[in-house]
Amino acid sequence: MRVVIIGGSHAGIACAESLRQNGYDGQITIIERLGGLPLERPPLSKAFLAADPDDESRFALRNKDWYANHDITLKTGVEVAAIDAGSRSVSLADGEALSYDRLVLATGATPRRLGGLDAMSGVYELRHPEDARSIRDAATNAASAVIVGGGYIGLEVAASLTKTGVNVAVFEAADRLLARVASPPISDFFTTLHSDAGVDLHIGSHVADFINDKGAFAGVTTANGKTLSADMLVVGIGVAPETGLAEMAGCAIGNGILVGSDMATNVDGIYAIGDGALVQTDGTDAIGGEAAVHIGAGIRIESVHNAQDSGERAAAAINGHAPPSRQAPWFWSEQYDARLQSAGLVPPPDDDTVFVRRPGKRETGFSVWSLKGGMLYAVEAVRDPAGYMLGKTCLERGLTPDAAQLADPAFDLKAFVAG
Ligand SMILES: Cc1cc2nc3c(=O)[nH]c(=O)nc-3n(C[C@H](O)[C@H](O)[C@H](O)COP(=O)(O)OP(=O)(O)OC[C@H]3O[C@@H](n4cnc5c(N)ncnc54)[C@H](O)[C@@H]3O)c2cc1C
Incomplete structure (x- = not known):
């Protein structure tokens, strides 16, 4: 066989x-x-x-x-x-x-591509090692970069380039960063993190035009008519x-x-x-x-x-064996000094959904619990591995803590999970 x-x-x-x-x-x-x-x-x-x-x-x-x-x-x-x-x-x-x-x-x-950029040098996507090598090489000679797409990949690249001294601008068409995958409190957290690191965020904003200087990417024109010069463009708009x-x-x-x-x-x-x-x-x-x-x-x-x-x-x-047992889907991201771990799938915000923020053990750590129709859908934890593990266990056992209890730092979540 x-x-x-x-x-x-x-x-x-x-x-x-x-x-x-x-x-x-x-x-x-x-x-x-x-x-x-x-x-x-x-x-x-x-x-x-x-x-x-x-x-x-x-x-x-x-x-x-x-x-x-x-x-x-x-x-x-x-x-x-x-x-x-x-x-x-x-x-x-x-x-x-x-x-x-x-x-x-x-x-x-x-990776999905934006039309009209194929003939321009200085334009990058990121899926495979060869793409990352090209971005790394370009960044060594670049003072500034534009990133289109405020999803995980765009934001991780923004953090990596910022750390190497490149000035970064991010354009995200949706009304918040990570809109497709994360809860609003997590979007807010990463917005502040990137702003504090000096990233020029354009949220809810399209790039109106890409500037082509003799075949090379040279910057963008924003929707309100401003010109932003840049040495390289990274497109991270999903796959x-x-x-x-x-x-x-x-x-x-x-x-x-x-x-x-x-x-x-x-x-x-x-x-x-x-x-x-x-x-x-x-x-x-x-x-x-x-x-x-x-x-x-x-x-x-x-x-x-x-x-x-x-x-x-x-x-x-x-x-011809039995399938492995199910785990809640999990994911992580790293940006600057922040590690996010998430379990479950975050539901899109609607009237039936609440996002509860729970403080973590460390001062800067916290988790966000997405409850829809009174049921737990997802847990996203920043600098809070214990919150993540407890949330993942709740998902796998079908347990949903009460929203008010979750928001209360004194609530013994560990004891709740232990039953
Ligand atoms: C930059 C980046 C950062 C990421 N960060 C995270 C993260 O922090 N956490 C996380 O959980 N996930 C992350 N992901 C997502 C994760 O890497 C993907 O979910 C994972 O790679 C999917 O694996 P795959 O094997 O299905 O597909 P891929 O990794 O896309 O691999 C598919 C392979 O198939 C090959 N192939 C396609 N067609 C053919 C063909 N006709 N013949 C031969 N070979 C072919 C391709 O060359 C490719 O190597 C990240 C992804 C990227 C790109």
Whole structure:
């Protein structure tokens, strides 16, 4: 039996590892279009941007011996060009064809682009190590940068560049930073953090025009007609799932490759995992208790935890094992000296939702608890690992502390969780 995995990043490698841990002893081949040893993605907007270019091996997802030690064939620098689901084979761009018994699509997602910038130098996106290298190189000669997009990646890059002495301006079209993923109190916290660090924030503001100086990015014009000169532009406006190969194979597609809770697509023998997979479940096998419904029907999560978890789920299905138990989805971000940890999925603000701020143990630490319809949906903790752990446990056990109790620093949350 042979398992072929397309994509050698967080999800693909987690799946290969889990197959071996589950006792699978057939062939495993990972095909990755980028060259070199696969590297972790989260540091690319954080420590990697300040790291010594000769010391990248510390960011490797696995060290180079790991693949041979686990009898996993890693083919890098070659793209899968086509899938023939009928004959169960994939064709590589270099002409090689490989047959498979099970195929795992771990092809991730691609940054969305702004129109009209393709021909301009000095414009960057950030998904892969080569993108981060380009940003790092550009930043060494730049005095100023514009970032379009006030999501996690845009803000992490803003913090990293600011720390190296670059003057940064951030443009976010929504009415708050992190609007798609974080609660309003967390948006407020990061707004203050960046303002205090000297970042020029343009919230609720579009870039009206990009200034092109002889083919190079030279700055932007703001919606109210001001000109802002800058040496480089980073675009961080979200990603689109990679679905091309899946479509070619006959897989059903929505805003991602459609899979069930076992990560199987509608095409026999083909699985999809990681950022590209859109999971459709009835919620009954989701995280414990009532909180199950929150990650119920139709969800595509972009995080390391989801990449790992979905890889393990596909591996269990391929091996015919029971799936791993559910954890609340978790995520982290690092900006300046602040570490955010979140668990669950933050609901969009509405009349039915309250966001309760709870002080942490440390003076500058706190957590924000999102309750919707009286039920806990998410916990976001800044400089407060204990608050995060307690919140994650509540989510996994289906426990919802009372809003007034949560806001009260004297309330013994630990005892509440212990039951
Ligand atoms: C800068 C940055 C910072 C992040 N920070 C955090 C963080 O702090 N916390 C967190 O939880 N998450 C973070 N994330 C998100 C996290 O890294 C992603 O959720 C994770 O990488 C998803 O893994 P994946 O394997 O599904 O996809 P990807 O990492 O996108 O990998 C997909 C791989 O498939 C390969 N591929 C695609 N098509 C083909 C083909 N046809 N043939 C061969 N290979 C192909 C691609 O080259 C790529 O290497 C960050 C992401 C980025 C980019």
